Structure formats: C-alpha cells, structure tokens
Amino acid sequence: METLQLRIEEHINKLSQFTATPGKGTTRLTYSKEDRQARDYIIDKMKEYGLAVHEDGLGNIFGKLEGTLKGAPSVLIGSHFDSVPNGGSYDGPAGVVAGLEVAALFAEKQLTPKYPLEIIALIEEEGARFGGGLMGSRGITGLLSEDDFKNLKDKDGISTEEAMVKIGLDPSFPKKRDPKTIKAFLEMHIEQGPILEEKNIPIGVVEAIVGLTQFEITVEGQAGHAGTTPMDRRADALVTAAKMIAQFPGLAIEEGEGTVITTGKLNVFPNGANVIPKNTVFTVDIRSGKEEHIQNVIRKLNELIESYSTNGIKITAEQQLFMQPKAMNQEIVALMKQISSELETPYCSINSGAGHDAMVFSDVTDVGMLFIPSKDGLSHCPEEWSDSKHIANAVQIFFETAKKLTEAL
Numbered sequence: 337m338e339t340l341q342l343r344i345e346e347h348i349n350k351l352s353q354f355t356a357t358p359g360k361g362t363t364r365l366t367y368s369k370e371d372r373q374a375r376d377y378i379i380d381k382m383k384e385y386g387l388a389v390h391e392d393g394l395g396n397i398f399g400k401l402e403g404t405l406k407g408a409p410s411v412l413i414g415s416h417f418d419s420v421p422n423g424g425s426y427d428g429p430a431g432v433v434a435g436l437e438v439a440a441l442f443a444e445k446q447l448t449p450k451y452p453l454e455i456i457a458l459i460e461e462e463g464a465r466f467g468g469g470l471m472g473s474r475g476i477t478g479l480l481s482e483d484d485f486k487n488l489k490d491k492d493g494i495s496t497e498e499a500m501v502k503i504g505l506d507p508s509f510p511k512k513r514d515p516k517t518i519k520a521f522l523e524m525h526i527e528q529g530p531i532l533e534e535k536n537i538p539i540g541v542v543e544a545i546v547g548l549t550q551f552e553i554t555v556e557g558q559a560g561h562a563g564t565t566p567m568d569r570r571a572d573a574l575v576t577a578a579k580m581i582a583q584f585p586g587l588a589i590e591e592g593e594g595t596v597i598t599t600g601k602l603n604v605f606p607n608g609a610n611v612i613p614k615n616t617v618f619t620v621d622i623r624s625g626k627e628e629h630i631q632n633v634i635r636k637l638n639e640l641i642e643s644y645s646t647n648g649i650k651i652t653a654e655q656q657l658f659m660q661p662k663a664m665n666q667e668i669v670a671l672m673k674q675i676s677s678e679l680e681t682p683y684c685s686i687n688s689g690a691g692h693d694a695m696v697f698s699d700v701t702d703v704g705m706l707f708i709p710s711k712d713g714l715s716h717c718p719e720e721w722s723d724s725k726h727i728a729n730a731v732q733i734f735f736e737t738a739k740k741l742t743e744a745l
C-alpha cells in the first residue's frame with residue numbers, strides 16, 4: 337500500500353477511537369470530551385503539515401498555508417468532524433482527512449501558493465447535540481446569528497457557550513467570516529448511497545445538492561361504523577390516502593434524473609379497528625437536483641389531489657418546506673473532471689441527496705464536491721465503511737484542483 341493510503345488509514349483509525357461508545361460505532365458530539373480529543377489530533381496534524389492553526393468563536397478549526405498574494409482569499413478544503421450517535425468513522429472525518437492530506441502533499445512538494453490554502457474541520461454538521469445541523473458552516477457564512485447560536489441548548493440544558501468553555505474553547509472569538517476571504521470551498525464526502533459502488537466507479541463529481549420540498553396532506557372523509565356502512569356509502573380517508581400514495585413512486589420515475597418522492601409519515605384518525613377512518617394526515621417529501629422536476633411533481637401532486645376530491649372527500653395540502661437545489665460551481669466541476677481523466681481515475685456525475693456544509697458555502701463562494709463509494713450504501717451506522725484507496729484518489733484530485741485554484745508553484 338502506498339504511503340498516502342497508509343496515512344489516510346491511520347488518521348481514520350485514530351479519529352474513530354475518539355468515541356463515547358467504544359465498540360458501538362462513533363459517537364462524537366460537538367464540544368464533548370471526544371470532540372476535544374479529535375480536535376487535538378487534527379490540530380497536531382495541521383501543525384505537523386506546516387499549517388498555522390486557529391479556531392473561531394464556534395470552535396471550527398482552520399489550518400492555513402499562507403499565500404504570496406497579500407490579503408488574498410483562501411481556498412478551503414474540509415468537512416465536519418462530529419458524528420451522529422452510534423455513527424460511523426467516515427461521514428465527515430473522511431473529508432477532513434482528505435483536506436489534511438492535500439496539505440501534506442503541498443508540504444512534501446514544498447509548494448508555495450499565491451492564494452492561501454486552508455484546511456478546515458467543522459463542528460456540529462449533524463446537529464446531534466444542538467439540533468438544526470450544519471452549524472459550523474452556517475456560523476461562518478452568517479446564516480446562524482450570534483444570538484441564535486448563544487440561545488441553543490442541548491437536551492440537558494447546557495448552552496453552546498457553556499459547552500465550548502468546558503473543553504477550552506473561546507466563544508468570544510469571531511464567528512462570521514467575510515465572504516471576501518474565501519475563494520472556493522472543496523469538500524469530499526462519502527456518498528451515503530449505493531450508486532458509485534453498484535456502478536463500480538471510484539469518484540462521483542457532485543453536480544448539485546438536491547432541492548427538496550415537503551408537504552403535509554390532510555384527507556378528510558366521513559367516519560362510520562365498519563360493520564353497518566355499505567361499501568358504496570363510504571368516504572374513507574385512509575383508502576383515498578392509500579390510492580394517492582401508491583401513485584407517488586410513478587410520479588418520480590416519470591420525472592426521472594434521480595427525482596425521488598417519499599411518504600414517511602401517516603396518521604389515521606380516529607385510528608380504531610372498527611371505525612371507518614375520518615381523517616388521514618401524511619407527509620410527502622420530493623427531492624431533485626433540478627427545480628423544474630420538483631415543480632413538475634408538485635403540479636402532478638395537485639392534479640392527484642383534485643382528482644380524488646370527490647364523494648365526500650376533501651383534501652388539503654400544506655407546503656411546509658422548500659429548499660432550492662444548489663448547483664456546484666461549473667468551472668470547478670469541469671476542472672475536477674479533467675483532472676480525474678488525467679489521473680486516469682474513472683468518475684461519473686452524481687447528485688447529493690443529503691445536505692452538506694458545501695450546500696451552505698455555495699451561497700457565498702464557488703464550491704466543488706467529490707463523493708467516494710460507501711460500502712453497501714450504508715452510513716450513520718457502525719458498519720459505515722469506505723476504501724482508503726478511494727479517499728486517496730480524491731486527495732490526488734483535490735491536490736491538483738487546489739494547485740490550480742491557489743495558483744501554487
């Protein structure tokens with residue numbers, strides 16, 4: 337095994353030891369003892385690789401290789417280092433490790449960038465302690481205000497600031513960062529899905545992070561006795577809901593390009609074995625890399641609602657969430673594809689079905705993202721695994737990309 341791959345494995349193994357649930361996956365909540373241990377490890381490595389380290393008022397870690405151009409914006413590479421409870425060793429940390437190893441290659445080759453290179457390790461992406469998620473990137477970009485941050489508490493009533501101080505962090509440091517100080521952000525992440533593994537392709541170049549919308553649909557019918565109401569006299573809210581839900585997969589498949597639709601929640605009222613359901617309330621979650629697909633599915637959903645609103649059935653839909661798809665920067669996407677070809681690393685285009693810090697950064701800077709295969713498509717569980725060989729591929733692509741973006745010589 338080559339040394340780059342060995343170093344990657346060592347980092348992953350070391351970081352996975354900083355867990356509150358040894359033997360039961362990685363549990364590394366933000367500002368916990370395990371956060372402190374992982375943080376110390378990351379900071380040590382940053383220093384070893386010649387980076388100047390600082391932490392902001394959220395506890396995000398930055399390791400900077402200065403550029404020769406005075407006051408020039410930085411190319412950031414990294415991901416998050418927190419985890420869900422009983423999660424895996426790769427979701428987040430793999431991207432931090434990739435960043436570290438890009439810095440190691442810069443040091444090894446003694447490159448001097450014109451624009452600074454910054455390796456970053458972000459807090460609380462999963463939201464497992466304080467909720468909401470994407471906290472590190474939302475803080476840096478100003479999407480999360482100082483006050484909102486201050487007011488967050490964990491389930492034991494411990495505030496963000498109290499928890500920070502407990503592990504030796506200083507919440508009075510600046511949080512928001514001037515977007516003018518950022519030239520680009522690159523993130524490598526495990527795919528968390530089965531596509532790359534099934535296709536046997538080592539690299540996915542992310543084109544977009546999917547947009548999503550969620551509806552709550554209420555079907556109102558008429559309750560009645562299950563024994564005495566003839567079948568042709570019923571307005572059954574559950575039968576109607578079931579007919580609608582059964583048609584949803586077809587809407588997504590018809591739309592194509594990875595459009596997905598899910599009903600994950602269904603409540604029946606009054607929910608009695610001998611009562612015809614009066615009301616059903618269910619959710620519809622629609623996701624796609626392109627907004628037009630989301631809009632098309634919404635239109636077809638409304639048509640379904642109209643066609644089933646008959647014979648004593650009333651259906652209402654309430655849109656509860658809408659997030660635009662976030663396209664990655666087309667120049668960086670093209671550059672990473674070109675570099676992959678030059679390195680003879682097979683790649684394909686892919687959309688991200690999950691949110692990532694890259695999504696947040698895309699509002700303020702040019703963003704590029706790479707996926708590597710997840711074994712059996714699994715994540716957020718102890719079985720989560722990715723091949724260090726694939727992480728090494730991503731490091732090589734990021735190294736060449738970062739050389740171009742930082743104009744390193």
Ligand SMILES: [Zn+2]
Binds near residue numbers: 427428
């Ligand atoms: Zn993640």
